[in-house]
Amino acid sequence: AQSVTQLGSHVSVSEGALVLLRCNYSSSVPPYLFWYVQYPNQGLQLLLKYTSAATLVKGINGFEAEFKKSETSFHLTKPSAHMSDAAEYFCAVSGRNSGNTPLVFGKGTRLSVIA
Amino acid sequence: GAVVSQHPSRVICKSGTSVKIECRSLDFQATTMFWYRQFPKKSLMLMATSNEGSKATYEQGVEKDKFLINHASLTLSTLTVTSAHPEDSSFYICSARSTGRKDEQFFGPGTRLTVL
Numbered sequence: 001a002q003s004v005t006q007l008g009s010h011v012s013v014s015e016g017a018l019v020l021l022r023c024n025y026s027s028s029v030p031p032y033l034f035w036y037v038q039y040p041n042q043g044l045q046l047l048l049k050y051t052s053a054a055t056l057v058k059g060i061n062g063f064e065a066e067f068k069k070s071e072t073s074f075h076l077t078k079p080s081a082h083m084s085d086a087a088e089y090f091c092a093v094s095g096r097n098s099g100n101t102p103l104v105f106g107k108g109t110r111l112s113v114i115a
Numbered sequence: 116g117a118v119v120s121q122h123p124s125r126v127i128c129k130s131g132t133s134v135k136i137e138c139r140s141l142d143f144q145a146t147t148m149f150w151y152r153q154f155p156k157k158s159l160m161l162m163a164t165s166n167e168g169s170k171a172t173y174e175q176g177v178e179k180d181k182f183l184i185n186h187a188s189l190t191l192s193t194l195t196v197t198s199a200h201p202e203d204s205s206f207y208i209c210s211a212r213s214t215g216r217k218d219e220q221f222f223g224p225g226t227r228l229t230v231l
Contacts, residue, residue, distance in 0.1 A: 032219075034219075036222075041206075041227065042224060043121075043208055043222045043224040043225045044159075044208065045222075046219070049219060090158065090159070102161050103149075103161075103210075103220055105158045106158060107158045108157075108158045
């Protein structure tokens with residue numbers, strides 16, 4: 001079984017400041033981990049994913065995340081926030097080599113960027 | 116590549132009517148599609164897993180007779196909300212997993228259902 005905990009339902013940062021969105025996971029099998037972004041009334045867009053290659057994963061729009069097995073974490077970061085980064089962010093986990101298992105999502109973190 | 120479409124994007128219907136939502140994988144084959152429901156300011160809740168050519172697997176608490184899922188081909192799954200009621204109003208999102216790549220799901224843009 002898998003689960004995801006996103007710490008902080010709402011994060012607010014100033015434009016140009018560091019973005020850090022926290023995600024901890026629980027998985028009984030080696031995980032695949034994902035970060036998705038959702039803009040209002042839209043579907044989910046994949047930011048990045050960890051699938052057992054490099055533990056530091058670079059994604060789109062300047063985001064990156066580091067898989068830390070010892071901490072069961074997959075935090076999302078971006079060095080400098082932009083106004084266009086304001087959105088809802090979801091961390092998700094699935095089991096590696098699990099065939100047709102679905103993604104399990106965290107509750108999401110809403111990122112606000114202040115000018 | 117890996118585009119998933121949903122139709123319609125928005126639908127408003129009267130209470131008691133049925134609504135069908137289509138989910139299509141446009142440039143890949145998907146033996147498995149997933150249907151999620153998202154309440155306002157909430158996360159995605161998995162409703163069911165749809166496998167091509169077989170019955171869908173519903174999550175606990177999801178009424179299979181109310182939310183009918185059909186996955187008749189490798190590129191199309193449909194969700195029919197039968198006898199819709201205002202509490203069924205929600206954002207419905209599908210995703211599809213490519214037969215060749217099991218490490219990622221591709222999401223549709225979602226369908227906003229409003230039941231009056």
